[in-house]
Amino acid sequence: MSFIYLIPLLPLLGFAINGLGFPRISKSLAGIIGTIPPLVAFILSMQLFLNFDGTTQILTLSEWIKVGDLSIPLAFQIDALSIMMLLVITGVGTLIHLYSMGYMAHDKGLGKFFAFLNLFVFFMLILVLGANFTVLFIGWEGVGLCSYLLIGFWNQKNSYGDAARKAFIMNRIGDLGFLAGIFLLIQHFGNTNYADIFSAIQAGDVPDNVGLIAFCLFVGAMGKSAQIPLFTWLPDAMAGPTPVSALIHAATMVTAGIYMVIRANVLFELSPEVLHFVGWIGLATALLGAAIGLFQNDIKKVLAYSTVSQLGYMFMGLGASAYSASFFHVMTHAFFKALLFLGAGSVIHAMSDEQDIRMMGGLKNKMPITYVTFLLGTIAIAGIPPFAGFFSKDEILAHLYHHDPWMWGLAILGSALTSFYMFRVFILTFWGEFRGTEKQAHHLHESPLSMTIPLMVLAVFSVGGGLINLPHFAGGHEFLATWLAPLLPESEGLGEVSFLSLEMGAPLMAAFLPAFLAIYIFGVKKSVPSEDAAISGIQKVVYHKFYIDELYDVLFVKPIALMSNFFAQVIDFLVIDLFVEGIGKGVQYASTEIRKAQTGNVGYYVFLMVISISIILFLGLKSWIL
């Protein structure tokens, strides 16, 4: 099984070659060097998948940190969950690399771009392969770094750099929680190996603070998977090139939080309060993301808020202990959201970097492949059967229905919003008349093959992805759930569901009705969202993302900046240094005062001398005299 090491090593090699060779390696070569490693890694992962016999394997590379009783190995764990993640990462990753060859062809930093992408794949693979929480943390922070580098890829523009920093820092806030979780685990179990921890718990060794541990780990997930309150970085992260948004901020990195919770499901199962919390945070994020998405006019921003919202769904599923359903949604979401982003990228590419949907319209004839694939993606995310999104979202909803009807109801509402804003974007972009400039109209063209092939492949998966976990009522065998079953708690059976029940009907209504509404408003009535200045009332609040960024600015950024200046200029300079310098000044002052005793007058000295001698004599002879 030694080829397993190759899976992460190949992208690292690609990173090394492209990174060291930049800018000497020509652009076309750099693209090929960058794309081959994930492709080979995908083939190897496929090999692993086909030969997998259900047993968990742990491969220890070496001891990493060994101090006292603490020992953390660099080890990989191959099991059902990591293999599935490998397939998604390398599979979607390869397609996006291929796409980038076309998308970034005109960028002079192409070699650097591929180096960063490969590095990202490397860290992401480390994240899912790690056999303990600490190795997971390597990948966890590593993908954060790559996300930072890629969001700020066009670093001449300061606002992009700001977005990149925001992403890294918000992730770091979550990472602190994650790190605390790791420390707590080490405190109780002595190490962070999955195998040791989970078997200890199964043997009945449950730490008293398991709820706290689960909570700390979840804080990490909040940062990485953009949940309330740490979600504001993800929309800003759209500053990065579109393939990055597709790979990192839709398909893989942001789902790391879900992966981690599934991985640690044993811990979460022991703390129902935390699971409850996870569910509600997920729900709140899903609704907030969907609500903001309703009024955004930047095609990528809509997709970004949609991602936030879909991630919320996944956490809702986790909150209801529907681990395999959430994972199913992770996979289908990876397909259709990557597809949508790449489609958006294709549009942006054709529109000469225009991202505002108010300037688009009528693109369906100019870019037929993008049009069809984007439509398929839209249908998939809206949850219309029998596309992939329907099955995965429906499974989560079905679990929620049994778990907590309130959550279920609100989730249906979110689902309806999703369907509406996705069709809104789709129609405004592809239907109707072209609203852009003359120059843009002239430039419009279908993207090259390297970009459309990934679109087509992903479209196939978005349509048929549901087959991976086709439920029994649709004639399937729930392959994914069975595959993951050994790693998950025994799920409560959902029983048989019929299409006519409320449980089944409501999600369908939520998918179809808003879609028709959107078609009516934007397709038939051809209304176009108004200019920024004309927006008012509640809509304005929503359009400005509920002013959450501004709120954080007032709550955290400004006070810290003020504190910084206060500390540096007042406390350091005036308080502490005044004291320190005060000692020096005091000595100086005393010396100038005492110096005055030295008059230089001989008579005065003699006088002092006589007096002093008399005193000394008196003291010395006192006992003798008296």
Next chain:
Amino acid sequence: MNLLFILFFPLVVGLILLILKPAKAFIWSFAASLIELVAAGYVLSQMAESASPQSYLHDWIPEVGISFSLLADGISGILIGLCALLVPFIIATTARTDKANNAQYQGLILTMQTALMGAFLAKDAFLFYFFFEASLLPIYFLASIYGGENRQAISFKFFVYTLFGSLFLLIGLIYVYLRTPGQIHSADMEVLYQTAHGLTAQHQGYLFLAFFIAFAIKMPIFPFHTWQPDTYTTSPTQGTMLLSGIMLKMGTYGVIRLVLPMFPLGMATWGSTAMILSIVGVIYGSIIAIQQKDAKRLLAYSSFAHVGLISAGMLTQSVEGIQGALYQMLSHGINVVGLFFVIDLIERRTKSRELAQLGGITQASYVLSVCFVILSLGSVALPLTNGFIGEFLLLKSVFDHQMTLGIIAGITIILGAVYTLRLIQKSMFGNVSRITKDFEDLSAAEKWVLIPLCALVILGGIFPNVVLNFSEASVVQLAQLVK
């Protein structure tokens, strides 16, 4: 004998440079530092092989029981390695500048190395004190002759402040020394440990304060830090590197060597106060660094924050804490030397360190920006860089000691990212400014300094065990002594 060579070789070459002033001073000093590195490497590898410490003993002032006693064990070995490793880099950073063939400058650097080595090697407490003080002289001259604006006043303040602190150390040392058994007392550290253990809790408390204040000023720990930003900013780059890369480790090393094993009861009384001060410094320094306009000053405050965490970790007295502290001393040394060098390179080309005036350097020098990012990542403790290992162990030890403190100290990983990324953004990214427009790419000599440092940052993050194993036995022994 090997230890004697390591100790005095730089001094000999340094004196030759100071007195004879040969023309090719750079070759002399660089070659000497390389020979020193090889010699230290040889000694350390021998130690690692035989797994036993090396020592040297000779009478110095037998009448009062002060001996010339040197010891290289797992703990001092790390610092000797750090000192031997960094000085060649520090000297190499002068290449092709007006300081390269300045015999006085190079001589002072080498003299400084001997003083630092002496402090790390000494087993006799008075010998330690001697070198601890002696190191002030060369750095004072470096700072006050070659420094920037207002150098006289600032280096004078630094000198007096640290000297003032050391007096507490001297008083404390004499106090314990006078209580050592025998007609002729002894200043050997082992004997001092035993003697100090016999003192009452109250006396240990006072002595702890006396010792700790001396080291706290050197490190520096909040609120004894006000000399540091000015001194770091004003000193010539090599002086700043010596100060932050190696010299402040004398303070942390002193705590590990003298304070922890001598005053367990004093620790019990004052340890938590000292730890809280250290952590206050971590947060305080990080917050101040966020708004700094001068890149060098920003790094000075970041260094202050990092040292606070080192101090907090070792004050937990756990094996992880002390190991983490040692590892972090090593990584911090490597990282700051690299970072200060980058700032120096920028200053050489643009004559400015003002962040507001910089920007877009990555477009002119890709290698410089990559190296800067790697070094910064080491400084923000990203996994697979050397900084992570140290901070992970330190934070863990503080967290185990007391959870709230651990979380508060942990905020540094957030704030650290804030100011470091700001530094990167303002200097490397963004649009080119008027002064970075004609930024010259790195020369080969400059690359040869930066790239090995970056390699060390990454290797240190992947193979920390090489170092951790080296010091493990000594640290475990120390931790037992503490209990």
Next chain:
Amino acid sequence: MQSIPEIIRTIPLTHYVILSSALFCIGILGVLTRRNAIIVFMAIELMLNAVNLLLAAFSSYYSDPSGQIFVFFIMAVAAAEVAVGLAIIVMIYRNIQSIDIGILNKLKN
């Protein structure tokens, strides 16, 4: 013929003590009050000689010659001192045309 110690012993010891104390005090007052350097100098000599007198007296009374040996030492030292001191005073006079110690305050700065 009486020996000199015997002659000395004819006067009671207290008288010598009183006399030399008086001389010493006159010397001190002279040093403290006079501003002329030469007179200050003479007052110092007076104090020295007061001590000499006392030494000689005690030496005779206790028949111990070491006191008188000291007297010789003191006289020798005093002679040397006068030589140096007067030389200094002469130099000072040549420089500032005055031997008033009140204006000799160059040490101050």
